[in-house]
Amino acid sequence: MTDLLDETELDSYRDRFAAHLSQTVPGRKEFVVGSASGCTLTDAGGRDYLDMTSGIAVANVGHSHPEVVAAIQRQAARYTHVNVYGRFVVPEQVEIVERITGVTGPGMDVAYLTSSGAESTECALKLARKYTGRPKFVAMERAYHGRTLGALSVSWREEWRKPFEPLLPEVVFVPFDDLEAAAAAIDERTAAVIVEPIQGEGGIRVPSDDYLPGLRRLTREKGALLIVDEVQGGMGRSGRWFAHQNWDVEPDIITMAKAVGGGLPLGAVISTPEIFATFIDPPLSHLTTMGGNPLSCAAGIAAFDVMVRENLVEASATKGEYLRGRLGELRAEFPEAMVDIRGKGLWCAFEVAGDANVVARAMQERGVLVGSVLNSSGTVRVTPPLVVTEAEIDRFVEVLRTVLADGIGVAS
Ligand SMILES: Cc1ncc(COP(=O)(O)O)c(C=O)c1O
Known part of the structure; x- marks a missing residue:
């Protein structure tokens, strides 16, 4: 218009x-x-x-970057939606995931593509539960991970959680940037700790330098996974490709969305081949129709390339x-x-x-x-x-x- x-x-x-x-x-x-x-x-x-x-x-x-607009136009003329995740090879999905996993840490070679941040959270929670066989999550006070039922369960603000209960059982909230509280909450029932490396909706709060490495150590000690939510902080927002890279920490699962699609709906969950192997046993353990939509991937590829070149x-x-x-x-x-x-x-x-x-x-x-x-x-x-x-x-x-x-x- x-x-x-x-x-x-x-x-x-x-x-x-x-x-x-x-x-x-x-x-x-x-x-x-x-x-x-x-x-x-x-x-x-x-x-x-x-x-x-x-x-x-x-x-x-930036809005309507000419290269992103051109990529969307080119892709729309070729094809948009063609299959439900998992049946055909979609080259645009390969291209975007290779770019993203090229800037995440070692071993983080596999992505599940989604359409939004909340959907990435859902995928990450399921992945952690299935891989560990454990029920419990530790999340942070002031945290925000989305509004679908699973994501809401690990999002902090009570007035938005209460009316929708019962939510996921065994979610424990601890103060952000408090390793003692985290240590007391993480145990042998914990599937994962989920944390925004810098809290976004909690007020753009940057933790102490020992916090994320400390969470990494605590989760390893108890055999729990570390999920970092990079939905808001990823794609260069914090001055690194991903906010957790401001510290020396290698998470097990990274969630992303927002900027990754260059303005179109796209999200991703990144992890190791070993952890993601859990989604093929039994087959179709996770599924989405629109996740990794080729049009969104094309926009994301163009946006990524602009990020690198500029x-x-x-x-x-x-x-x-x-x-x-x-x-x-x-x-x-x-x-x-x-x-x-x-x-x-x-x-x-x-x-x-x-x-x-x-x-x-x-x-x-x-x-x-x-x-x-x-x-x-x-x-x-x-x-x-x-x-x-x-x-x-x-x-x-x-x-x-x-x-x-x-x-x-x-x-x-
Ligand atoms: C850290 C974080 N995680 C998850 C979400 C949810 O993303 P979406 O609104 O795409 O579902 C948001 C949204 O603001 C967010 O900031």
Whole structure:
């Protein structure tokens, strides 16, 4: 849709959206989407916004990257969906998995392709249970792994879990970045510990340097697997291909989604051939119709190649430093509003003393998109496409300065 809509047409879309799309968030929708390119999102009325969210860590190569668009067009003209996982060889699946396993650790050579993050979590939980023959999972306070029943079982926030109980039995939550608590919870019944190497929806929280290596040691001691959830932190977001690579740790299972499909629905679970052998005994122990869809794989291949050619992983690290440095200037200017700055690479956040949603709304009114997170009320998420320029970061900082100067962000 390229034509601009007038007020009547915009209102009509809003009303029809409210009437026919299942609502999970109350209130009037913010705007009607028109188009998106690079770091700019344009509403259907023609107003531009600087996108510092990337559709929550999806548009890592920027919106509608020309090479991704061309790859989608080429693939759509050849074939889209042709079979249910497991029967034919789909070359695009081979190409994307070889690329991904080329940047994961040694031995992590096999992938199961999915369509979303929650689906990757489900696959990983099943894999861990079947491989170990054990029932229990250890998960983290503030964790988020998706909203399907299994993923919900290992996601922390109680108000979203309670109404759907009974969920998976034997899930124990322990505080993030607390090895003593983890040691007390991991035992001989534990199939796996599932952890986001840096917590995303928990507030972009970076653990101590000994935490992930410590979890690795504890899980090995008890014969449990270590699942790292890279759905949000993967594909260069943290300044490394995968967030756990910021530390010296080799997980058993890696889950991913979001940016891996270059904007199309694609997820992956990566593990060793030995662990994945469990899914063929009996045959069809796991199955999906749309997982690894060729169109999504083609977009993912193009996005991956853009990441490599444009050095976007390194760019994420250096621009992230620049962004946090600029935020530091604002923190010095407005210490009553901005109380913390966290992150690695362009996986970044700042904490306000007040409500993050109020800050995000004020930024949006001034033409910049940032977001809140699910499990940490004062956290403002700043996760721009990895192609963001220093000039765009400066623009974001100047707009944020005007918001903070108006007293927005202080405790109410
Ligand atoms: C760490 C993490 N895991 C899993 C998910 C679920 O992904 P999806 O929304 O694609 O199901 C998310 C989504 O935000 C996430 O941040």
